[in-house]
Amino acid sequence: MDSPPPYSEKPETKSEKNGTVNGQLKGIDNKAFDTKDEKMDIATEPEKFDPWALPELKDTGTPWNELDSCGKVVRVVWTIVRILLFLLALYVFFCSLDFLSSAFKLLGGRAAGEVFSNNELLSNPICGVMIGVLSTVLVQSSSTSTSIVVSMVAADILDVRQAIPIVMGANIGTSVTNTLVSIGQITDVGDFRRAFAGATVHDMFNWLAVIVLLPLEVLTGYLYELSKLVVDSMHLQTYEDANKDLLKAITKPFTKLIVEVDSKEINKIATDGETDISLLKTCCKSKTITKLNMTGSVISEKICTKNCSHLFMGSGLTDAGAGSIMLVVSLILLCVCLFSIVKILNSLLQGNIRKVIKKFVNYEFPGKAAYFTGYLAILIGTGLTILVQSSSIFTSTMTPLVGVGVIGLDRMYPLTLGSNIGTTTTGILAALATDTSDGYMHLQNSLQVAMCHLFFNLSGILLFYPLTFMRFPIAMAKFLGNTTAKYRWFAVLYLILMFFLFPLAVFAISLAGIEVLAGVGIPILCLLVFVAIIKVLQNKKPHWLPKKLQNWKFLPICFRSLKPLDRLFAKMCGCCKICSKNEEANADIEKQIDTKL
Structure with missing residues (x-):
């Protein structure tokens, strides 16, 4: 033919x-x-896949104008019911976070207090940071760990310089909660990618701030000197109601019926070295009476006027037993609430409603003023965190909204920075509650630690926000989000590595001395910097590199890919549909991400 x-x-x-x-x-x-x-x-050429574009949901329901009177009434009632269900789920979510904090305090509060009481360990700044990380993870509250540090400084057990690295570590440890919350959206790849990135942008900022500012503080002591200058210029007075906050007033009526933990007992373990103490609260109201003893001198005695009535009162359970039960209950509640919140949000925020909310939350000032929009978000994050007195709760509430696509990652970042500033008010209020009967020196020292916490976060923001090319946490969070989209088990591995194994390993090595830590850490740090530089050049200027370094294919696959681990986990839990996706879906996501990146 x-x-x-x-x-x-x-x-x-x-x-x-x-x-x-x-x-x-x-x-x-x-x-x-x-x-x-x-x-x-x-x-008309189709656009490349953007994994970070906020999803647009079409309103598939019947338009309002086409509904009859009965249909309009049903829609309004159903909307009100969903809003009430959302508020209920949000309330129980807050309570579950409180239960989770109580569980970790019962399980790890004693250990955290004993670690804090070891003054020899705290003299090493690296040890101090890792102790801050681990203790905050154990008690699930940077407010608690910071308050313990403030109390120890006020009691002259800790020096202000020793307390600064611990406060830095507490900043890292508090971000474990919202990272844990992001796993609640693991069933949907797109939502999980956004939620995990929205959570870990907090982690990345805190780690980068410590990596840069800790050596600077050790070499120059600028946080110590700046905070001392500010505190010395202040007219100090105490504030009795320093520990009240809005959220506790709302959740406590319910949570105190289930369990009550006395955080002051952790302070006693840290400051007084008492070990035979139960953290379960038994006395809810007490008063102090004075009386004469046999020698005729006046003594004060504290008597209980009202016993607590929570479920574990008189149960005979140890702190570990009660903590284990509360851990299981809180995790179940957390998962159920997260699932409910996400489903209700997806149901409520569809079509025009979602568009309006997204436009409002992600609004940019017009023209050149758009640069300052992020600073307004920082102020909003600061104000809301001051109201709830917890950065963990604020960022954990924002994380599902990032997942469902209401808040963009670029907007979550400044909100997170604001929450870091807002959470420092807890330490400042705790410092202002310091007993001044022995003079104001204790108040000055404790307030100086709290101010160091504030200046540390402000310094981190000045480093990693004003210049857009310095916003490394966003790029790092996107990388982690893409990784979890391909390998969902990576989220659990990340939590274990970053908040347990890595701090424990650095802590163990630092015990051997600063020379050993430097001998192990400096080569690893240099290798990471080298890999980061090569990676940037591969993406931006590959022709600057030798042909062999233009990609990582010359390395064994186990050094450049998580696929071998993925196959291992697939064999270990082949029946798990969530942790191990089928190869076809995995390859499709990889192809989409690689096309974009």
């Missing part, structure tokens, strides 16, 4: 409608039309 003639040799065919030959006008130069067609082809 003869091959068909080339395009230029095709016979002319006349169009019946417009008198064209081969689709072109006779006697007219069609170059202009060709250019236009080419532009149209480019314009």
Whole structure:
């Protein structure tokens, strides 16, 4: 069979409608039309997949104008019911976070208090940071660990310089809660990618701030000197009601019926070295009476006027037993509430409603003023965190909203920075409650620690926010989000590594001395910096690199990919549909992300 003639040799065919030959006008130069067609082809070319684009949900329901009176009433009632269910789920979610904090305090509060009481360990700044991380993870509250540090400084057990690294570590440890919350959206790849990135942007900022500012503080002591200058210039006075906050007033009526933990007992373990103490609260109201002893001197005695009535009162359970029960209950509640919140949000925030809320939350000031929008978000994050007195609760509430696509990652970042500032007010209030019966020196020292916490967060923001190219936490969080989208088990591995194994390993090595830590840490740090530089050049300027370094294919697959681990986990839990996706879906997501990146 003869091959068909080339395009230029095709016979002319006349169009019946417009008198064209081969689709072109006779006697007219069609170059202009060709250019236009080419532009149209480019314009209609499908856009590349953007894993970080906020999803647009079409409103598939019947338009309001097409509903009859009965249908309108049903829709309004159903909307009100969903709003009430959302508020109920949110309330129980807050309570479950409180239960989780109580469980960790019961399980790890004693250990945290004993670690804090070891003054020799705290003299090493690296040890101090890791103790801050681990203790905050154990008690699930940076407010608690910071308050313990403030109390120890006020009691002259800790020096202000020793307390600064612990406060830095507490900043890292508090971000474990919202990272844990993000796992609640693991069933949907897109939501999970966004939620995990929205949670870990907090982690990345805190780790980067410590990596940069800890050596600077050790070398110059700028946080110590700056906070001392500020505190010395203040007219100090105490504040009795320093520990009240809005959220506790709302959740406590319910949570105190289930369990009550006395955080002051952790302070006693840390400051007084008492070990034979139960953290379960038994006395809810007490008063102090004075009386004369046998020698005629006046003594004060504290008597209980009202016993607590929570479920564990008189149960005979140890702190570990009660903590284990509360841990299971709180995790179940947390998962159920997160699932309910996400489903209700997806149901409520559809079509025009979602568009309006997204437009409001992610609004940018017009023109050149758009740069300052993020600073307004920082102020909003600060104000809301001051209201709830917990950065963990604020960021944990925002994380599901990032997952469902209401808040963008670029907006979550400044909100998180604001929450870091807002949470420092807890330490400041705790410092202002310091007993000044022995003079104001204790108040000055404890307030100086709290101010160091504030200046540390402000310094981190000045480093990693004003200049857009310095916003490394966003890029790092996106990398982690993409990784968890491909390998969902990575989220659990990340939690274990970053908040338990890595701090424990650094803590153990630092016990051997600063020389051993430097000998192990500096080569690893140099390797990580080298890999980061090569990775940037591979993406931006690959021609600057030798041909072999333009990709990582020369390395064994176990050094450049998580696929071997993925296959291992797939074999270990092959029946798990969530942790181990089928190869087809996994390959499709990888292809989409690689196309974008």
